[in-house]
Amino acid sequence: MSAETTYADWIAVDWGTSRLRVWAMGRDGTVRARAASDEGMGGLDRDGFEPALLQLIEPWLGTGIQPVMACGMVGSRQGWAEVPYETTPCTPTALRPMAVPTQDARIRLFIMPGVSQASPVDVMRGEETQISGFLVEEPSFDGVVCLPGTHTKWVHISAGEVVSFQTFMTGEMFQFLSEHSVLRHGIAADGTDETVFAETVSDAISRPEKMAQRLFSIRAEGILQGLTPQAARARLSGALIGAELAAARPYWLGQQVVVAGAPGLTALYSQALGAQGVDTRVLDAGPLTLMGLGRAYATISETIS
């Protein structure tokens, strides 16, 4: 790649527990290059972050000083540097990233703060940047954003502020149960069964307390009744998403809900909410992260230029 096409105005970094993703950005928000690795926060000690980042962005560095805007678990206590949480209610588009010293003088690193909530006690890191990106596009949004993922967030937004939010471990439980638990023997690696999914969501919403036995019944049905691996996968995701919806009811009942995440997952949430009579709008979360980091870059570049 030539220097002209890849040299970035700034670099965007989404650094989660298991993945590191970087983008070479133009000042106008265009993506000039991208790269990714498995050097997530979870596998690095404090001295490992800078080499892991440089390994990916080295080709983009020139003779000047490159601003790097990062969000996610990189800012947690186990991350590169701990960035204190902002507390709710707060304005995602006004969050101030923290300058973090680096060994390499060619980069100038900023890490976004997470958001915490005192009651019910809760935390987020990374999603605040996606919400900022969303609010850059829709500053007058009033309603609920659902961000399904490893730790799904339901976020109530009004007047540009995060009013309250709630986290569910649904994604992490799905991953464990489908890949590592006794259920793994009978669960397909992908695909779904829309009818089985819808039935299971409905059952889980109406009887959420039966979770731990509903999960084991997937195993028993596989053994005794020949439940197919695809139907088993649909049943597992239906059981977990249905239980989540039962608990998140105050967030979606009678609300305008935006579901932002990876496409396959947002489709499941949209279907489950639709069956409850809730209209959803689905967004791909990827661009939201870049828009949120871009917003933070704009704030910083006013200060430093």
Next chain:
Amino acid sequence: MSAETTYADWIAVDWGTSRLRVWAMGRDGTVRARAASDEGMGGLDRDGFEPALLQLIEPWLGTGIQPVMACGMVGSRQGWAEVPYETTPCTPTALRPMAVPTQDARIRLFIMPGVSQASPVDVMRGEETQISGFLVEEPSFDGVVCLPGTHTKWVHISAGEVVSFQTFMTGEMFQFLSEHSVLRHGIAADGTDETVFAETVSDAISRPEKMAQRLFSIRAEGILQGLTPQAARARLSGALIGAELAAARPYWLGQQVVVAGAPGLTALYSQALGAQGVDTRVLDAGPLTLMGLGRAYATISETIS
């Protein structure tokens, strides 16, 4: 060890997913020797079972033919040989183990069947033998036996029969969440906090639908409010056991409940049930397995002698 003291009348085998345990038994039920290994069913292919067993029991084999009575996942589809399920209602003390051919002529292997239930669909393998052992001691028991473990079973027993049962994945979820999920950072390896446990059980029973958010709040409280690792452990076990009790209510409400399992775990169940006004009797499950296998050995030895 000398031949006189270790030579067994028969050999008892408890072969689960992760552990293999064997006992050299006297005809009168005395244990003459014991051994164990990590060669559980989960890590063996079909040809691996016999060598794994012989490695432990070789010192006990003499010149005659040694009966070996086995129960647990060794009889599952992924085990040494698949032993068909008996269906509920059934009489545990009358279960007939299946003869399974071996390469080594010095042993004569029998594997216990599991028990299945058509509706609600469910299966057990191993617990039927513990229940048989319990009924050998208390043939007229009428009530409920709770067997906490990786897959906790609640079993309704009447007139010597298993009338119905229900499985909960509580133990497997505890293990995953405490050792592998995001919660692992803040959870002690052992110990508990009785007050926190009691509070969390009570909250989980009254609002079981809040499971996935209750779990994540353990993480958030650790970060924001300094929840101690011991209190976090108590909160996790309280959340999971409380949700199980909410779902298993028809099994324990107004019933006589026997809790049989590993001592630390049965104490937690007994405390949680006690707070709901349920009197429990606690048993160590280990001897029940040997009594149940002994019952099956007695049945077989009448046939083969």
